[in-house]
Amino acid sequence: MDEFWVFGYGSLMWNPGFEYEERLAARAFGYRRSLCVRSFVHRGTPENPGLVLGLDRGGSCRGVAFKVRGELREPVMAYLHERELVTKVYLERMLPLMLADGRQTRAVGYVVDRAHQQYAGALDVEEASRIVHASTGQSGPNDAYVLNTLSHLREMGIRDLWLEGVGNRVQALQRQDAVAIRS
Secondary structure (H helix, E strand, O other), rough: OEEEEEEEOHHHOOOOOOOOOEEEEEEEEEEEEEEEEEEEOOOOOOOOOEEEEEEEEEEEEEEEEEEEEEHHHHHHHHHHHHHHOOOOOOOEEEEEEEEHHHHHEEEEEEEEOOOOOOOOOOOOHHHHHHHHHOEEEEEHHHHHHHHHHHHHHHHOOOHHHHHHHHHHHHHHHHHHHHHHHHH
């Protein structure tokens, strides 16, 4: 059985959770990284949803491609289904990729379902920052999720200007809160 590829654009990049034989920087085409998924459990609540990453239509996205041996396809796909398809906000797709070494391939990836109730749509930096700053779920504060993601992206040499704008604004809101508490 031939190998296959999996594309990660968020936590999958640094915490894949499955065995792979090769890991390369890659760019997916036709989709962009976006805080476009409302989180009702891990980073928010139904009353005060947070935001988590999704791949939304348009542009391209730098991330990581993992090459998986063919005989591991079924267990890796079962793991990914359990991890990514819990609420069905993501759709499994075969994404065209350009690998860092110049090879082109296709990889399993998970894109947001725009018809799903958790789809938040295209938010501007200000609105996304306000939501992120005010939300906490079972996995902790939403702002910690965003700032941790940005830290990992920086370590990997990946720039995401829109997400960086959200992170900068969230940090400014945190500083404002700290000043207000001290006053």
